[in-house]
Amino acid sequence: MYTIYDIFTSMADIFDYLSWRGDLDFNASPFNPVDNIIFSQLSYLALDGIVPGPGEKEGISLALAVKVYDERINSPERLKVTSIFKEDPDLIRTLGASKRFGNCHLFGYENHLDNDRELQFSALCIYTSDDHCFVAFRGTDSSVVGWKEDFNMCFKEVIPAQLEAVNYLEKMSRMINRPLRIGGHSKGGNLAIYAASHCSKNIQHRITDIYSNDAPGFHEKVIHSENFLAIKDRIHSYVPQSSIIGMLLEHGNESTVIKSNESGLSQHNLYSWEVTHDDLLRAEESTISSRFVNNTLREWIYNLDNEEREQFIDSLYHILSEADIKSFSDLENSWFSYAGRVFKSLSAVDESKRKLIRKTLKELFQSAGRNIDTFLKQ
16 A cells, blocks of 8 residues: 555655655664665776775775766766666766765775686675675676676576675675675576575675576575575565566566556566655566466477577577677667678577577467467456
């Protein structure tokens, strides 16, 4: 049930929240789920050379980081501070100018991409004025290798980024003498849960909350493990009404459905999530289209064994790599040129791989056909 306040603030977003609560520190207005998505979004910014890394003791206030960030944008090295989301520069400037976030202390920034290991990983730590530390894991960027790593979760119990997340949490926790909040968006939420469930027990006991924002789930074996069960009651899982990414694989717990001012896959963007003065605006249930996609993909994936999943994903990645596509922004900016490369790369693939791709896609369409009655169940 919504309050009168919720009704009048419908369609409000992160920036509205900052105008309402930006002048109150975390002692005056306690940490809430909106702060979680703000810190999760902050992790997407390219802060290389701005926020000190794990090996450096000193950090930087968010307000000072903004000044350095703006200097970089106006410098010849501008490309080094580009971001995935167009709203990110405005977000960090608004955060830096606020009392609530401006004095937050940023440190332990780590960011690396390894094509050979099929690894994309980034994280940072944030001290808040209520004597806590938020460990934020970045979600998938626009790189093809980043998405390949995500898809690897369909057939692997563990991926390189999850192991990196555990190592990062262990390493940084030795430097932090505060209670821990952990979170992230998309793959970042998955990494937060995995790191919390696989870190040492003494660190695990210091974790108060784990935030997963429209994150994919895990291989079946992971959620049935003792490690997962040990932290399950501290997980706060949120998905938008038309969630697709957050419905993938197994989760082991119920997710809270959130309203978004966008539709379809665009709801995955945290900037579209609706908020109140101290919470995310709840929806009664997910949309029919989300349930249809969830049922279709779930059936499709589980009709494939691990070897078939791996071969299909590896084949698609091989085609994109041969076409020299390193990021999905490449496709967006010059799709016509790259489409020709993809078709050329596909034609060079041996017949067995082409046959596998056709067979797997055929099964996907058949699964969709079997679940079309989802739209009739209202």
